[in-house]
Amino acid sequence: AQSVTQLDSQVPVFEEAPVELRCNYSSSVSVYLFWYVQYPNQGLQLLLKYLSGSTLVKGINGFEAEFNKSQTSFHLRKPSVHISDTAEYFCAVSRAPTGGGNKLTFGTGTQLKVEL
């Protein structure tokens, strides 16, 4: 089975500052990794995904993440945040290759609060 740990439940940051949201995973098999964002009263939207290839993946809204197999991490970064990035961010993992239609296990989420 796979598991995901998001150590930071809340991350406050000032607008235009850089941010990193941490994600560590545990798995005995190869994995696919994902970051999703949830705005208030909405469902989750995919930010980016790592399936294979380059360990640095770029997503929407200027976010990027780096897969580090040795450290079992998949941290999310943005060089300059905007007020509109305030949301909850979820890291998720599935086994690779997946035979389950992308069955995901989610972390507990990190609330990003961008302040002026």
Place this chain on the structure above:
Amino acid sequence: DAGVIQSPRHEVTEMGQEVTLRCKPISGHDYLFWYRQTMMRGLELLIYFNNNVPIDDSGMPEDRFSAKMPNASFSTLKIQPSEPRDSAVYFCASSRQGPGTTIRSPLHFGNGTRLTVT
């Protein structure tokens, strides 16, 4: 594409009543998932279907919970009888798998149903 559509958006009911949540997945997607989100437990996978067939229901908390997918465009999650601890946001999500084990599309979520059981 309209995305994954869930109804109702909000449901308030009294303990002991039957609750039915509905989901229309994205057309062409062959996997459908039901998740529950609470502050205490985060996002939990309840059950998922492939081509309308339930594959894994190990996350369904109790026999009070049941899910069906009578066709490729509709699924229901039913709670009977409901209890206050069932209060949560319930999400439906769908995805499409490519040939073999490749991912054709990632998981797409609906906007959820916020259930309150008093």
